[in-house]
Amino acid sequence: MLSTLFLLLPVISPTLAWIPVQDWGSGNVTSSVGSLGECVCHVYLPDTTFPADRVQHMQQISKDLIQEVQIQMNKIKTYEIKLEIYLGELKKLLDRVTILGSSADDYIKLDFELLRIELREFESLVSQLKDAFNSSSPMFDSLYTEIRNMTLIVNTLESYDKSNLQVIRIEFVKLQKKLEECQKEQEFLKPDIGNCNHTGIMRLSKPMVSQLNSHLQTSYIYGGWGKDSKPAKGSESTYFYSGSSSTLTTQFYFYPDYKHLLLMSTSSSLDIPPSYRGYGNNYIVRGNSIYYQRYSPFSMGKYNLTSKLYDSRVIPTATTAFSYSYSNNQNMDFAADEKGLWVMYASEESKGKLVIAKIDEKGFGIENVWNTAAYKQMTGNAFMACGVMYATRSVDLNTEEIYYSFDTKSGEEKHLNIRFPKFQENYSSLDYNPTDQLLYMYSNGYYVSYHVRFNTA
Template sequence: MMLQVLLLLLPALSPALSWIPVQDWESGNVTASVGLSGQCVCQVYLPDTTFPANRVQHMQQVSKDLILEMEIQINKMERYEVKLVNYLKELTDLTYRVSVLEGSSENYIKLDFELLRIEIREFEYLVYQLKHSLNSSSPLFDSLYTEIRNMTLIVKQLETYDNQNLEVIRIKFAKLQKKLEECQKDHEFIQPDIGNCNHTGILSISKPVVVQLNAHLSASYQYGGWGKDSKPVRGYENMYFYGGFSSPAVYDFYLYSDYEKLILRNAFQHRDIRGWEGTGNNYIVHSNTIYYQRYSPFSMAKLNLTALKYDYRVISDASQTFSYIYSHNQYLDFAADENGLWVMYASENSKGKIVLAKIDEKSFGIKDVWNTGVFKQSAGNAFMACGVMYVTRAVDANTEEIFYAYDTKTKEEKQLSIQFKKFQEKYSNLDYNPSDQKLYMYNNGYYVSYNVSFNKK
């Protein structure tokens, strides 16, 4: 192989020439002559064996290895970045909790007392349920009621004291709990049979259990909803959700791993649905998927919380004219019960009366439709339980009642009067949860829940 170069370019060739052994230069491989134009021409003879082909191949392989290693490191950095974001969030939460603790430990003591108060109210309801299930009155029940009232007074007295007194109330509380369990066992009291619809419908609704103001700690967040997954997936049986807004617009949700995290406002996930905004407040979480009313196009939408996959379906018959009396834009009302997933709406064809539709969870389409006889605009809200639609309305500022029921199995309508107390006059979300047989209400910015009793056959 011969390479001709101008002497003026010889310096540029020097890197290549450096590969040629010295003895090859000395053996006459380099000659010089004068060109036609008078320039000096240098002729260099490079034997094929002197070109470092093996080194080039080696460098190519090294380059590929370096590129692969770089991609691996970039992937590691991306994973580390995600972990770092999570760690920073946890650190922020921890810093906040430490700062609160340094400021005053009373905040955590108040949380413990709040949980105790809620449990005491639930015990009161259990005693009431036990008494009415046996249809009797005895000194035993009177004694339990007295102890519950005393426990309530003790909680109020000790709430201002230190953590040592908190242990005292816990001991007393445990004794009361044990006595109640013994009472239930002695009288063969039947606990709520979750998932069983062997009854003739709702018998009564308990007193309201007011948990606290919403996670934003603002009374201006009057629109929203909260509750539990009606068909929880494995590992998320205790998960709670919350969405609160100052208007009927729906643009994000908060998820809490358990009840205590809900009280502490310590969400493990925040789902922002901007780009897929909703409106109205009758959304639910079912099988780790949020079902809600999409704003544009007007449709029912869902977001899978694991895959973060959106989907929507337009219900051509649904109207944007008829909403519940307490809240605007509640045209599609999602519900879940022991029989599956439902959506309630009104249409021009139904002349404003509620249309009940069964949702096919796999295809996300409408499976069956029932036309009911109740006007949606006269209703406060509606929910499903064991295939029966229950509709509520106001009795007065403090009382709500279930006044109508429609059975999808028999297609029968009933007029009812099952009254229950409201915490405040208006509410924007009311849904039954089959996993614990409770009603969850978002009442003017507050978390409120009720126990549901069914009339057993």
């Protein structure tokens, strides 16, 4: 921006009299003599216009996305109800066909046109489910093919052939099984919260990327986010976030719900004083308290958001010599699940292998300890679910896998191969939350999460 000030000597502008020329910077002010002998000053002012229009545009896009997600969730609920209704109708239809197979006198009761109408309804339902889930799953394709085959059979069944009737009965059984498989697949989106009556994790969903961190800084590659795993009444929807360009832990932000997290609005913050600051990013919030790795002395740190009090406990065997493979200073990893509060670390005695310790939440001490066979420096991260520790490692740039588990109840360990896609190559934290059965990952500055499906078969 170029502003030209004409000063007719000896008159002096009252504005310029209050602002010394030397304070403007030598590179921003030049002067010359005009054709009439007047003094002409050229002042170059920087363009400091705040891009409010872009911020408003970004907020509007975020609101639109939230509304779209809500619409899609409502669709899923609607299709779930339809699926249950159609499955019940299909069972009734199967009973009718079974009765027909027992008596030739009942053949005339079979309304073929009704069968065709009902099959068209099934076909429409599958198409709607496929569009709603935006999925090209072989299960949907196979179910669609089965329905079309059934329609062809019904069209030829009017020849009153008992063998054909047996064929359609068999096909209805197949179709029923397909719909039941579809229903089970949909139940993946409906977690059985608090239930540990299963044999462990079966698979993870595709990564769900929310957005870049609340600072909108791609350099903030270290951090974590998530929800309170044991929230107080009224705080069930509260989210926390902390991020930095280093592994130093100095500040936390809290948002009343997911919408405010995305819009980066209505937040409260906590600044950790220097004497209680931490290192590492594997912190969690549980019972309205933050659990993190305290820097000095090296110990478990705790801050109670209700009482505003700090506390710490030293674990004598824990060491700073071993960290996860993706970043430094990840020495203590806090976790929470259906069974309580945990911390994982490595020690000289364990020769760098992960140690699981159960934390007494009331006394903030160690209740019990288990040694595992997972080398921490070969592990990307670890988390607890239903009292079982799961350790991850990199397969390639785009793929991670849960390769090891240790059950603290039975002492059983397993070597696993549960692969899941990564959003980016590295991540600094990974925590399971029992309130929604989601894995919360902080991946190079982005909020990422996964649905966890357990094997209940």
